[in-house]
Amino acid sequence: MIHISSLSALRSETARLQSYDLLTLLSPDHPETDWSGLACQRHVRLAFHDIVEIRPGLTAPDRQMMQTILDFGRESGQRPMLIHCWAGISRSSAAAFAIACDHNPGFEHNIAMELRRRAPSATPNRLMVALADDLLQRQGRMTNAIEAIGRGAEAAEGEPYQLPLRYPIG
Numbered sequence: 001m002i003h004i005s006s007l008s009a010l011r012s013e014t015a016r017l018q019s020y021d022l023l024t025l026l027s028p029d030h031p032e033t034d035w036s037g038l039a040c041q042r043h044v045r046l047a048f049h050d051i052v053e054i055r056p057g058l059t060a061p062d063r064q065m066m067q068t069i070l071d072f073g074r075e076s077g078q079r080p081m082l083i084h085c086w087a088g089i090s091r092s093s094a095a096a097f098a099i100a101c102d103h104n105p106g107f108e109h110n111i112a113m114e115l116r117r118r119a120p121s122a123t124p125n126r127l128m129v130a131l132a133d134d135l136l137q138r139q140g141r142m143t144n145a146i147e148a149i150g151r152g153a154e155a156a157e158g159e160p161y162q163l164p165l166r167y168p169i170g
Contacts, residue, residue, distance in 0.1 A: 002073075002081045002096045004119065005160040006088030013082060013160050014038050021076045023069065023083040025091040028059050041079055044072050050090050052127040061091075066098065066131040073099030081165075088158035094124035096163045098132035101142050107167040108138060112145035115163055121155035 005013045007026070014020070022040040028047040035043055046065050049058040073081065081099070085091035093115065100111045115122055124146050133142035152158075 002083060002099060002163045002165055003160065004088055004092045004096050004122075004158075004163060005082065005084040006092075006157045007084055007086050008157065009088065009160050010082075010084050013084075014040070017080055017082060020080045020082045021072065023072050023081065023092075023095060025083070025085040025095060027086070030086075040082070042075070044068065048091075050085070050125060052125060061125065061128045061131060063131055063135065066128060066135055069095045069098060069128075070102050070132065070135065073102055087156065088160065089121055089152065089155065090123055090125045091128065093119060093122040093158075094126075094128035094132075097124050097129060097146065098136075098142070100163055100165060100167070101132065101138065102136055103165055104167040105136075105138075108141040108145040109148065110167055111163070112149045114167075114169065116149040116152070118163060119152065119158060119161045121152040121158045122161075123152040 020040055021042040024045040027049050048061045051058055051060050054060050083092045083095050097115055101108050129146045130143050
């Protein structure tokens with residue numbers, strides 16, 4: 001399972017997991033945080049803004065960052081993954097979707113539908129999804145799947161949720 005959370009719900013989510021890998025996706029201007037109190041096996045932190053097009057003065061997600069996210073998903077082995085961003089709506093949902101798609105070629109639509117079912121407010125970052133789609137050579141299937149589920153319900157912060165790592169699910 002991939003666990004997705006906002007920053008404010010991170011501590012409660014980590015309390016439920018005994019061993020996990022943590023992926024932090026926050027803005028470059030977010031203050032440095034002491035993560036040493038968390039019982040994660042591995043921690044990867046990427047700093048970029050939650051934007052879907054290049055804007056002067058802001059750091060957009062890029063191919064290298066998306067490759068790092070995909071590598072994170074490939075290197076977690078049997079441990080659960082916990083992915084968080086500021087609100088648990090856009091960056092973390094896009095990362096979880098990309099990792100699930102990487103593990104399950106051909107199930108892009110199913111994964112997007114399951115993401116929507118489990119997270120009504122999730123609106124995966126379209127630029128991140130497009131970058132992953134290109135890196136994984138999915139010829140637009142990932143981008144189309146996210147477009148098909150549309151924008152999530154309005155929310156300032158998403159509720160934590162889990163996305164299966166293996167498809168089809170029973």
